[in-house]
């Protein structure tokens with residue numbers, strides 16, 4: 001994008017955008033929840049659809065002048081339903097956290113019991129964590145991963161569910177590198193009569209490209225962000241499945257009312273248009289190929305790191321991310337993140353399951369391949385990246401980090417970003 005108008009009337013903002021363009025051009029974006037959107041998605045985001053107030057839903061708006069807004073929102077809904085094979089979707093969620101909030105608000109009363117994966121095991125803040133609304137207004141209980149294997153222990157999940165009888169169970173994670181067994185979760189939810197929500201924010205792009213099992217046949221509700229592996233604008237989808245309708249035919253109405261007027265005001269129709277554009281992109285065969293490459297790149301990166309004596313939590317990956325336990329390397333996650341950032345590799349410090357160290361200085365780092373795969377990188381680059389990471393972590397010196405930064409830049413510049 002040229003940003004000519006910003007350039008002419010607001011030099012300060014223009015300059016910051018240019019600096020950010022240069023940063024991402026020259027560095028490796030390996031935060032697993034990030035991706036790079038297409039120019040078409042960005043065009044939709046910056047379209048005039050941003051201006052319109054459209055409180056309500058297609059055909060039932062509180063303001064006039066919405067005939068074309070209705071068309072764009074209905075188109076987005078149709079595409080999402082087709083793509084995920086569900087009978088209902090709400091496309092107005094501003095982002096993943098508000099979308100999850102809408103699920104709580106639709107189904108529960110304050111103080112009701114919910115169950116999610118604990119944050120330290122790889123779950124998300126909105127699955128009941130203390131400092132989040134979900135742990136403040138609801139009574140939350142957690143399941144963990146097995147300390148030995150790093151995998152979800154479904155027997156334990158069942159045990160906790162039967163003891164605690166939650167009304168709502170969340171299946172989904174932000175730092176779990178293995179497949180999630182939604183069928184097993186459903187058996188557990190049915191035993192205690194709970195609603196089951198799959199939060200596939202991280203993996204929705206992999207579900208679409210059939211690299212991760214589909215939750216739709218098993219869960220009642222699916223939430224997802226649209227900006228992670230799905231590669232769209234920031235935003236969210238809240239879906240009700242066929243089996244959700246069977247459990248409670250008023251679920252769509254409950255979800256819609258929770259989003260508006262329950263929690264949000266006017267929908268961001270420019271964002272909804274951008275989600276529609278993203279969904280069309282994900283329907284193409286090249287997106288299925290993208291999903292395959294994200295996963296094969298991640299597997300390759302994991303194998304190469306293992307060769308360099310890195311400990312991967314759960315021993316490997318079946319998806320787009322890796323969680324590394326750095327304790328054998330004599331460096332904290334925080335220090336590793338800082339040194340790697342200096343070396344032009346952006347990833348994040350992360351707690352490992354049962355981390356003996358405090359959250360501010362966790363023992364791990366988390367990294368993923370969605371953005372670098374969008375950029376066109378393949379297995380050859382994964383080997384190089386593993387070697388960059390290994391040099392920085394082993395030598396732990398700013399000189400090495402600065403040297404690696406030059407090599408990272410050289411590699412990145414072979415994969416130019418669209419501007």
Ligand SMILES: *Cc1c(COP(=O)(O)O)cnc(C)c1O
Nearest residue numbers: 095096097124173174199201202
């Ligand atoms: C990212 C994420 C969210 C929240 O999305 P935001 O857009 O950051 O609010 C919710 N759940 C899971 C599992 C996520 O990974």
